[in-house]
Amino acid sequence: LSTLAQNVQDAYAEYKTHEFLRQPLKQSFRLTLSLVLLLSTLFALWAALFMARRLLEPIYELARATRSVADGDYKSRLPVVHHDELGFLVGSFNDMTQRIHQARDAAALSQDQLEGQRSYLQTVLGHLSSGVLTLDDQLHIRTANDAVNALLDMDQPLENFANTHLADVARSHTTLQAFYDQLLPEFLEAGKEWSKEVRLFSDFGRRILMCHGIPLPGSVDDAMGQAIVIDDITKMVKAQRDAAWSEVARRLAHEIKNPLTPIQLSAERMAHKLKNQLHPAEQKVLERSTQTIIKQVDAMKDMVNAFRDYASAPPASYASMDLNQLINEVADLYVGIRAEVKIERQLSTDLPNLFADVSRLRQVLHNLISNAIDAIGDHSGQIQIVTDYVETGATHCAELRVRDSGVGIAEDLLEQLFEPYVTSKPKGTGLGLAIVAKIIEEHGGMVSAANLAEGGAEITIRLPDKSIMDDTLKSV
Structure with a gap:
């Protein structure tokens, strides 16, 4: 019985000890569990951020590369790490930038070639003695070489008036106005080839221009224009005309002058010899006839002199x-x-x-x-x-x-x-x-x-x- 009592007493004492430690143990367990929960939460958050960063990093790189492309850098390439939908997107982006880069290089090459051809064409046109003027279908100026400016007495190049209507420019330039007025009917005949001689009075005197219009093909959305080639033929026309008519006048003067003197002398001799052998009435007829012959011969001599003056005028003395x-x-x-x-x-x-x-x-x-x-x-x-x-x-x-x-x-x-x-x-x-x-x-x-x-x-x-x-x- 005493042993049982001792066991009960020991158990009670142990209970009291445990009861005394219950509250500190609860607090210790709570603190431990809180720390474990906090660490688990932080680890889970870190793991989530890490995974999110690994997941979003290709997208960030894609956005950065997109901004580079927008700024003109078409050489940007992204590594393809994944083979999922995101990897397919990155691969498509790389293909796109490569094609844009190739297209840009091709466009730059074409532009360089175009500029080279344009420069070559301008050099050729600039050294032509013929004027070349191009207009669109509304008669707005496209291009003009230096010869056009010289032929039309322009105080500033016509190319300075690009995309300006020719009539608007002509209002302030007298020679160009005369040129425009004479060629307006031909300008309005779009799509037809034409030629016309234009006569102008400029600082260098009377000028004859041969103008030849050629229709220019347009694109699908661009209407047809025309190119006008202008040549100064003043000296050529004058030389040809003078040579032709001078030759005609020279031959006529030579052929007509030869028989005139014998005709006149024969008429005068006939009047002198027959005057006293005819009746008065017949003498009057003879005198009238011979005088008519002599007057007509004198008139023909005047004509021969006119031929001579036209054919071989003496050198001018200014x-x-x-x-x-x-x-x-x-x-x-x-x-x-x-x-x-x-x-x-x-x-x-x-x-x-x-x-x-x-x-x-x-x-x-x-x-x-x-x-x-x-x-x-x-x-x-x-x-x-x-x-x-x-x-x-x-x-x-x-x-x-x-x-x-x-x-x-x-x-x-x-x-x-x-x-x-x-x-x-x-x-x-x-x-x-x-x-x-x-x-x-x-x-x-x-x-x-x-x-x-x-x-x-x-x-x-x-x-x-x-x-x-x-x-x-x-x-x-």
């Missing part, structure tokens, strides 16, 4: 001269010849001296005034001689206008009026105005004719002033 003074000298010779024809002079006091051949211009004035008197005929009328100093853009020239109140010029003769052997006179040779045109062209000038609304005709001559004429003579 000197400073006063045009108004020359007009007064020549016009005074015709005053009073026909009382019913009045000669009125309106001479500008601002007219500068010209550098010209006085004898040649004297011949021009004689031809013009005598033609004006012939145009008036047997009626009363008036001849006006007007001079002025005109400025057309950069060009300064003396202008001479001879007007008459005659019958005017037939419309079908206006275009060819200054060509040799073109005349409306029954007994005219057709060389008077041709000689006028030849002399004016030798002086670097331009001559034109027009009918007046109130009746009659007007011949207009423009001669460059001394400074321009000096440059013209130096270029001959």
